[in-house]
Amino acid sequence: xxxxxxxxxxxxxxxxxxxxxxxxxxxxxxxxxxxxxxxxxxxxxxxxxxxxxxxxxxxxxxxxxxxxxxxxxxxxxxxxxxxxxxxxxxxxxxxxxxxxxxxxxxxxxxxxxxxxxxxxxxxxxxxxxxxxxxxxxxxxxxxxxxxxxxxxxxxxxxxxxxxxxxxxxxxxxxxxxxxxxxxxxxxxxxxxxxxxxxxxxxxxxxxxxxxxxxxxxxxxxxxxxxxxxxxxxxxxxxxxxxxxxxxxxxxxxxxxxxxxxxxxxxxxxxxxxxxxxxxxxxxxxxxxxxxx
Amino acid sequence: xxxxxxxxxxxxxxxxxxxxxxxxxxxxxxxxxxxxxxxxxxxxxxxxxxxxxxxxxxxxxxxxxxxxxxxxxxxxxxxxxxxxxxxxxxxxxxxxxxxxxxxxxxxxxxxxxxxxxxxxxxxxxxxxxxxxxxxxxxxxxxxxxxxxxxxxxxxxxxxxxxxxxxxxxxxxxxxxxxxxxxxxxxxxxxxxxxxxxxxxxxxxxxxxxxxxxxxxxxxxxxxxxxxxxxxxxxxxxxxxxxxxxxxxxxxxxxxxxxxxxxxxxxxxxxxxxxxxxxxxxxxxxxxxxxxxxxxxxxxxxxxxxxxxxxxxxxxxxx
Numbered sequence: 001x002x003x004x005x006x007x008x009x010x011x012x013x014x015x016x017x018x019x020x021x022x023x024x025x026x027x028x029x030x031x032x033x034x035x036x037x038x039x040x041x042x043x044x045x046x047x048x049x050x051x052x053x054x055x056x057x058x059x060x061x062x063x064x065x066x067x068x069x070x071x072x073x074x075x076x077x078x079x080x081x082x083x084x085x086x087x088x089x090x091x092x093x094x095x096x097x098x099x100x101x102x103x104x105x106x107x108x109x110x111x112x113x114x115x116x117x118x119x120x121x122x123x124x125x126x127x128x129x130x131x132x133x134x135x136x137x138x139x140x141x142x143x144x145x146x147x148x149x150x151x152x153x154x155x156x157x158x159x160x161x162x163x164x165x166x167x168x169x170x171x172x173x174x175x176x177x178x179x180x181x182x183x184x185x186x187x188x189x190x191x192x193x194x195x196x197x198x199x200x201x202x203x204x205x206x207x208x209x210x211x212x213x214x215x216x217x218x219x220x221x222x223x224x225x226x227x228x229x230x231x232x233x234x235x236x237x238x239x240x241x242x243x244x245x246x247x248x249x250x251x252x253x254x255x256x257x258x259x260x261x262x263x264x265x266x267x268x269x270x271x272x273x274x275x276x277x278x279x280x281x282x283x284x285x286x287x288x289x290x291x292x
Numbered sequence: 293x294x295x296x297x298x299x300x301x302x303x304x305x306x307x308x309x310x311x312x313x314x315x316x317x318x319x320x321x322x323x324x325x326x327x328x329x330x331x332x333x334x335x336x337x338x339x340x341x342x343x344x345x346x347x348x349x350x351x352x353x354x355x356x357x358x359x360x361x362x363x364x365x366x367x368x369x370x371x372x373x374x375x376x377x378x379x380x381x382x383x384x385x386x387x388x389x390x391x392x393x394x395x396x397x398x399x400x401x402x403x404x405x406x407x408x409x410x411x412x413x414x415x416x417x418x419x420x421x422x423x424x425x426x427x428x429x430x431x432x433x434x435x436x437x438x439x440x441x442x443x444x445x446x447x448x449x450x451x452x453x454x455x456x457x458x459x460x461x462x463x464x465x466x467x468x469x470x471x472x473x474x475x476x477x478x479x480x481x482x483x484x485x486x487x488x489x490x491x492x493x494x495x496x497x498x499x500x501x502x503x504x505x506x507x508x509x510x511x512x513x514x515x516x517x518x519x520x521x522x523x524x525x526x527x528x529x530x531x532x533x534x535x536x537x538x539x540x541x542x543x544x545x546x547x548x549x550x551x552x553x554x555x556x557x558x559x560x561x562x563x564x565x566x567x568x569x570x571x572x573x574x575x576x577x578x579x580x581x582x583x584x585x586x587x588x589x590x591x592x593x594x595x596x597x598x599x600x601x602x603x604x605x606x607x608x609x610x
Contacts, residue, residue, distance in 0.1 A: 026328040032563055070562065081355040083562060254353045254360065255561040258322035261364050262353040275346060280322055
């Protein structure tokens with residue numbers, strides 16, 4: 001099954017055995033650090049691409065994980081107080097960089113918009129449970145829309161690395177807003193762009209494409225983010241064909257590390273509705289347990 | 293250099309290695325990824341209740357300049373889950389474990405305290421102040437009589453150190469603190485969040501699912517600091533200060549105002565290592581100022597006779 005995304009960080013964060021603590025060096029597995037802004041540039045009319053230089057741990061972030069960014073105060077006079085969760089767009093352990101894609105929509109992102117090369121940005125992460133790729137899968141299907149396109153982008157490289165073929169169905173209002181198209185294409189994925197302006201992004205058309213992929217034996221698992229409607233289509237197909245799937249979910253957060261219970265969502269688990277924290281039980285969840 | 297300063301404090305009979313601990317509701321075992329729990333003065337759990345609680349509808353938090361308003365609604369998995377699943381996480385640490393409890397009635401508080409008077413629990417913090425628990429934000433700690441009643445019943449139910457967490461949403465905090473002391477509390481925690489609200493101008497709806505919530509963060513610090521100062525003059529039991537502490541300097545202000553220890557909450561949401569950073573800062577401050585014991589700072593605010601604030605002019609009657 002596709003969902004080893006439960007609570008495995010708990011094990012890695014096991015407390016030290018009694019008596020060991022006196023001299024055993026204690027090491028944090030999550031840190032906040034002042035990263036160095038490399039670039040912060042417009043990618044299109046809506047999205048901006050932020051690349052920062054960071055520590056080793058942060059640069060080892062996995063697809064589907066996220067960071068909590070302490071946004072600078074924008075010149076509008078707004079005072080963003082809480083950190084902002086931002087899903088990983090790219091990570092390079094060799095150059096020790098992480099990248100984010102964001103749309104300026106509120107006080108926090110207006111603050112991020114002010115960052116210039118050479119500025120410092122307080123980032124905390126990587127956080128949460130990311131996507132899990134089962135090496136037995138020969139072909140996966142990625143379905144994303146809106147901000148979900150950024151969240152899914154790092155899967156392209158990760159799948160390529162383990163020799164899993166990818167078909168990416170990328171959805172946006174207009175073709176120029178399809179942000180991760182090149183990333184997927186660059187890593188050898190087949191990209192199917194669907195847009196509102198071309199009237200190709202409706203759930204019925206996406207379902208038709210997915211059914212064809214399943215029929216062709218090119219869908220061993222679903223990966224999705226950014227659209228409840230498209231998630232429901234995949235849930236239905238996953239159920240019908242007995243396929244696994246993973247979904248990255250969003251929620252307003254405060255702490256980002258499981259303390260405050262602000263980011264809970266309902267999930268259906270074994271017929272019961274349960275509350276889970278998106279920040280630490282997710283943000284990637286079993287597709288079949290997610291509720292819109 | 294660490295041998296030069298004694299950071300340990302006493303809260304009644306309970307010895308803490310330093311005066312810094314989490315505020316209830318802002319701490320969980322997950323924080324072990326970020327800080328070493330053996331460095332903390334104490335561990336304070338999220339409030340637990342006897343009944344299972346899902347918590348409030350979303351949104352549960354809205355930010356404000358210098359703070360946030362929350363209405364989480366105390367999601368609780370009940371007592372057996374706490375004992376079987378949460379407590380073992382803290383067993384490896386030799387840091388005192390303080391369990392925060394809440395109940396809808398004084399009897400409920402007492403029976404919950406009795407049930408949690410077990411090995412592994414170092415003290416009980418009775419959350420008689422959370423503004424979200426009761427209709428319209430009312431709570432036991434809004435009145436001295438109800439505070440005295442619930443404290444007395446708790447005192448009879450447990451021999452563990454008993455801390456009463458008070459609310460600033462009352463007209464006379466010193467009076468409420470005196471009631472807690474008279475009924476046998478070992479300490480008072482001052483204070484919980486300040487009842488507040490925010491409205492979304494796009495929808496004209498309250499920003500929180502629960503309509504009202506509790507304000508916390510740096511914005512509340514001067515207000516709660518003043519409460520600590522006033523309560524310190526009213527009671528002789530230790531005060532644990534809690535309100536907007538994000539730095540060692542904030543913590544020192546609280547100690548000077550009369551707190552024997554401090555709780556750090558919202559700051560952890562922004563900087564998850566805030567508590568250990570504060571502990572380091574307290575030590576550095578004491579070394580720089582040649583203060584041998586952190587306890588030397590408790591209540592050491594210098595108020596000259598002539599500087600005694602004349603509060604009469606603040607009263608509308610005068």
